[in-house]
Ligand SMILES: O=P(O)(O)O[C@@H]1[C@@H](OP(=O)(O)O)[C@H](OP(=O)(O)O)[C@H](O)[C@H](OP(=O)(O)O)[C@H]1OP(=O)(O)O
Ligand SMILES: Nc1ncnc2c1ncn2[C@@H]1O[C@H](COP(=O)(O)OP(=O)(O)O)[C@@H](O)[C@H]1O
């Protein structure tokens with residue numbers, strides 16, 4: 001690219017700054033002409049420019065106002081990503097709507113979502129809601145709101161009708177699908193896509209259902225410590241799991257990126273044990289933990305360079 005350097009501002013929670021803005025990323029980006037600059041939330045954003053791009057994972061009316069004002073005054077700056085598009089992922093019911101619109105070519109794999117229903121605070125009979133929608137036990141109860149809080153990751157596995165009594169709506173009730181205990185996490189940064197395998201909930205064989213509790217609570221199972229992930233039996237399970245083809249993964253990622261109008265996200269995908277090549281998207285996360293990907297610096301810098309190229313085109317208009 002040209003001699004021009006690019007200034008990319010970022011706003012992230014401090015935990016995310018520590019995990020994502022590593023020296024190796026700053027250096028790699030810098031060597032490629034991109035300076036990563038932390039935006040100071042104690043000062044007005046418009047006084048801290050110029051920025052060619054701003055990327056962020058922060059919510060709330062004050063930040064929205066600052067960003068809108070900045071965008072008005074700097075129409076060529078690229079905002080990764082628009083707050084409205086990000087906020088669509090904050091509701092677990094609507095987050096998966098776009099998956100049903102995907103048109104995956106090829107005849108091997110198919111994509112969809114598990115059967116799910118919404119249960120509001122005033123819903124009368126949970127059991128009626130479950131049976132009328134064709135849901136079968138076990139089901140997973142997920143908090144409706146997925147806003148990054150600890151509560152929003154608090155899930156319950158409901159194994160029997162009696163377990164429904166322990167739930168706290170508003171929630172989404174989703175069919176639990178046996179998937180071999182391994183989840184595929186697909187990280188997307190613009191056109192750059194990386195699929196990894198992670199530990200998930202184990203299968204629940206039908207004959208074991210009667211022996212289990214009514215309700216089991218859990219949180220962030222795929223995010224266990226490295227030590228847990230290294231447990232021998234899980235390591236073997238993960239190693240043996242066959243990855244979906246990269247053509248399929250890329251196709252789903254590209255279509256989701258267009259439909260969601262987002263550059264930075266990941267999605268969790270499971271393979272239905274009963275149907276072999278049927279994949280189900282169960283979760284989509286904005287600006288996930290990219291630093292967990294080996295060599296994430298290379299992937300992210302390649303993405304930054306794509307944005308820089310877009311910015312160069314803006315310059316020449
Ligand atoms: O912190 P990390 O690296 O585990 O990343 C979290 C993600 O983990 P993943 O990359 O999918 O393994 C995590 O993904 P999951 O929901 O666990 O699938 C979320 O994206 C989480 O953000 P938030 O709490 O929903 O706002 C992400 O947390 P934040 O870093 O944004 O707080
Ligand atoms: N429909 C489902 N069938 C089977 N397992 C599921 C299903 N939905 C979620 N899980 C398991 O629960 C975990 C957490 O659910 P997820 O929707 O990804 O919430 P979070 O946003 O907290 O990551 C997943 O990583 C997966 O292991």
Ligand SMILES: [Mg+2]
Pocket residue numbers: 268283
């Ligand atoms: Mg998840």
Ligand SMILES: [Mg+2]
Pocket residue numbers: 146283284285
């Ligand atoms: Mg999530």
